[in-house]
Amino acid sequence: MKICAHTIAFVASLAALSILPLAGQQMGSTARAEPFDVVINELMVRPAPVRYLPDAEYIELFNRSAKSLNLGGWTVHVGDRHRSLPNKTILPGGFLLLTHEKNEELLEKYGDVVAIPGFPVLPMGGQTVVLRNETGMVISAVNYSDAWYGSSFKSAGGWSLEQADPFNPCGGAVNWTASQSISGGTPGKPNSVLKSNPDTVPPVLLRATVSNTGSIRLHFSEPMHPSSGWSPYSYNIEGTGRPLSVIPSAPLFMETDLFFNHDFGPGKDYFVEISGDLYDCAGNFTFDSERTARFMVPEAPEHNDIIINEVLFNPWPGGARFIELYNRSVSTFDLGHILITDIINGVPGSPQVAAPGGYLLFPGEFAVLTTDPVNVKMHYHTAGPDKFIRMERMPPMNNVGGRLAITGLNFNIIDEMAYSVSMHSPALADDKGVALERICYGRHSADPTNWLSASKSSGYATPGYKNSQFSDTQKRSPGRLSVDPAVFSPDNSGYNDVVHIHYELDKPGYTANITIFDSRGRRIKRLANNHILGSSGTYSWDGRNDANYLSKMGIYLIYMELFHPDGDTGSHRQTVVLAGRFRD
Numbered sequence: 001m002k003i004c005a006h007t008i009a010f011v012a013s014l015a016a017l018s019i020l021p022l023a024g025q026q027m028g029s030t031a032r033a034e035p036f037d038v039v040i041n042e043l044m045v046r047p048a049p050v051r052y053l054p055d056a057e058y059i060e061l062f063n064r065s066a067k068s069l070n071l072g073g074w075t076v077h078v079g080d081r082h083r084s085l086p087n088k089t090i091l092p093g094g095f096l097l098l099t100h101e102k103n104e105e106l107l108e109k110y111g112d113v114v115a116i117p118g119f120p121v122l123p124m125g126g127q128t129v130v131l132r133n134e135t136g137m138v139i140s141a142v143n144y145s146d147a148w149y150g151s152s153f154k155s156a157g158g159w160s161l162e163q164a165d166p167f168n169p170c171g172g173a174v175n176w177t178a179s180q181s182i183s184g185g186t187p188g189k190p191n192s193v194l195k196s197n198p199d200t201v202p203p204v205l206l207r208a209t210v211s212n213t214g215s216i217r218l219h220f221s222e223p224m225h226p227s228s229g230w231s232p233y234s235y236n237i238e239g240t241g242r243p244l245s246v247i248p249s250a251p252l253f254m255e256t257d258l259f260f261n262h263d264f265g266p267g268k269d270y271f272v273e274i275s276g277d278l279y280d281c282a283g284n285f286t287f288d289s290e291r292t293a294r295f296m297v298p299e300a301p302e303h304n305d306i307i308i309n310e311v312l313f314n315p316w317p318g319g320a321r322f323i324e325l326y327n328r329s330v331s332t333f334d335l336g337h338i339l340i341t342d343i344i345n346g347v348p349g350s351p352q353v354a355a356p357g358g359y360l361l362f363p364g365e366f367a368v369l370t371t372d373p374v375n376v377k378m379h380y381h382t383a384g385p386d387k388f389i390r391m392e393r394m395p396p397m398n399n400v401g402g403r404l405a406i407t408g409l410n411f412n413i414i415d416e417m418a419y420s421v422s423m424h425s426p427a428l429a430d431d432k433g434v435a436l437e438r439i440c441y442g443r444h445s446a447d448p449t450n451w452l453s454a455s456k457s458s459g460y461a462t463p464g465y466k467n468s469q470f471s472d473t474q475k476r477s478p479g480r481l482s483v484d485p486a487v488f489s490p491d492n493s494g495y496n497d498v499v500h501i502h503y504e505l506d507k508p509g510y511t512a513n514i515t516i517f518d519s520r521g522r523r524i525k526r527l528a529n530n531h532i533l534g535s536s537g538t539y540s541w542d543g544r545n546d547a548n549y550l551s552k553m554g555i556y557l558i559y560m561e562l563f564h565p566d567g568d569t570g571s572h573r574q575t576v577v578l579a580g581r582f583r584d
Helices: 002-017 020-024 101-110 373-379
Strands: 038-044 058-063 075-078 081-084 095-100 113-116 126-132 138-145 161-163 176-178 205-210 216-220 235-237 245-248 255-259 270-274 292-295 306-312 322-327 338-344 366-370 388-390 401-408 413-420 436-438 451-453 481-484 499-504 511-517 523-532 536-541 554-563 569-578
Touching: 038 126, 038 138, 095 101, 101 113, 216 270, 306 401, 306 413, 366 373, 373 388, 481 554, 481 569, 499 554, 499 569, 523 536
Parallel strands: 095 113, 205 292, 366 388
Antiparallel strands: 038 058, 038 161, 058 095, 075 081, 075 126, 126 138, 161 176, 205 216, 216 255, 235 270, 245 255, 270 292, 306 322, 306 436, 322 366, 338 401, 401 413, 436 451, 481 499, 499 536, 511 523, 511 554, 554 569
C-alpha cells in the first residue's frame, strides 16, 4: 500500500510542477508547516568552474505540499551558522532559491530568489543543512557529502547536487546525485534526476550506548520522523522501568536519549525495548523484531583487551580500506572512547575516534572501521553487517606498509601492529584487495608470523566475523615442541595454509634460535634469531624461505636451540610436510 500511496503522491507532485508559472502569484492565505512540507531539493556547493549557470551558491527549496507557506521567521542553518528568512510565500509545487545578497541578480531569471545577507557558505566535502520554521521545528534536513555526486569529475565543481524524489525526504545518498543537466543544475525548476524512488525499508534499532551523563542513547539505521513516538511510555528497560524523559537528537533524528533518575550498574546486561510506534520519514514502522537493544556500562580497556584483528590496506580499485577490531576480554568497551591511529616515528600520526557516536563492543565481538561500509559489503561477504562503523576519516594507510595502533583518549597504547606486503601469502600473485588476518588472538600483534592473507575461499577478507586463517593456539599438543598441522599446504585456500610451532618450557627467559632445514640439511628459513621466550608460545611458518620465495614440496626439519642465562641449554626437533605449491 505504501508503494502505491507513494506513487500517487509522486504523480501528484508532477502535476503540481505543471503549474509553476503561477508560483510568482500570491494565492490564498498561508498555513502552518509540518515536517517535509518544504524540502531542501538542490544544493549548488561549488559553482566554479562554471558551465552555463552563474558563479553563485544556492539552496533550492521545493514546496511539496498543497499549502501556501509563508517563510517569515524561518531559519536556514549550515553547520553552526544560521540566517533568518524574510516574509516570502512559497506556493504548492513552487521553488525558492536561497543565496547570498550579492548573487540575487545573477539568479533572478531562474525563479523566485531570497537574498540573504551573510548567507552561510556551503562547505566543500559536506555539511548539515537544516530548514526550521518560526517555532524552531525541523522542516527539512540534509547532511550532504562529496560522495553523493557519484563522480569525481562533477564533485570538482560546476554541478549541483539534486534530490531525485521529494517524497523520500530522508533518502540521503540513495536519493541524491549530481545534476544531469547540461547547464550543471536546475535552479527554480524540476530536477534533472527527478524520478520515483520510494523508501520502503523499515527502520531498525541498531544499538544502545551509555552516555557520560548516564542517559541511554538509542541509534537507528536511518533518520526517524520528527513526529515519531518520543513519549517515555514508548520505552522500557527490563527490571528498571520507563525513562523520565526522551529527547530525540535533531536535526536528523537518527538517535534519541533516554533519561532515568538512577544509574546503571557495571557488569550487568540490560535490554531496552520500544513498545510505541516509531517510524521513519517515509512512514515505515519498525518491525517488532527490531525494537530491542542490549547495553552494558562500558569500562576502560587495558593493554590487549581490544586487538587489531584484520587490516585491508591495499583495496581493489574504487574499494575502501578497513580495520577490524576484536574484543578478546570479558568486559564491554565504548569505541567512542577509543582512537585508531597510524604511528609515525613512534608517535600517533593522525588519530581518529573509532566511533564518534558511540559503539559498545561486547566480549567476543568484532567491529569494522571504514569510511564506506556499503563499498566493503559490496566487495566482500560479511556475516555481521551490523558490525560496521562508518568513519568520516581513517588514519592514512600506505599500500605497501605502515603501523597502526589502538589507544585510549590519552594515547595509552591498547594494541599496535606493523603491516607490510611481505606478510601476505607467498601463493598470491597479487595482494590488491586481500586483507591481512590475525591468526591467533592470544599471540602478540607485533609477531609478523601471526598474520597471513585471508583465504581465497573466504573471498580474501572476513569483515565482521571470524578470520579464515584463525587458529586457537591454546589447544597445543603436549610436549616441549609440537607442530600443528603435521602437513600444511600454503595455497591460500584457508585450510592449513601455515604450520604453527608451539613450545612449552619449564621456565621463562630462554633465548632461542628456530631454523627450518630441508631434507638434505640445507637451511631454508631462520624463523627466530636470539628471541627471548616466555614459558610458552607459538611461531608460524608460511612456507617461505629466507629469499621470500615459496619452498618446494617435501619434508622439513624444525630445529629449536635454547639458551638460558642460568646456563641451561637444550634443543628440540620436529618435522613437517609441505604438501603442495600452488599459485593464483
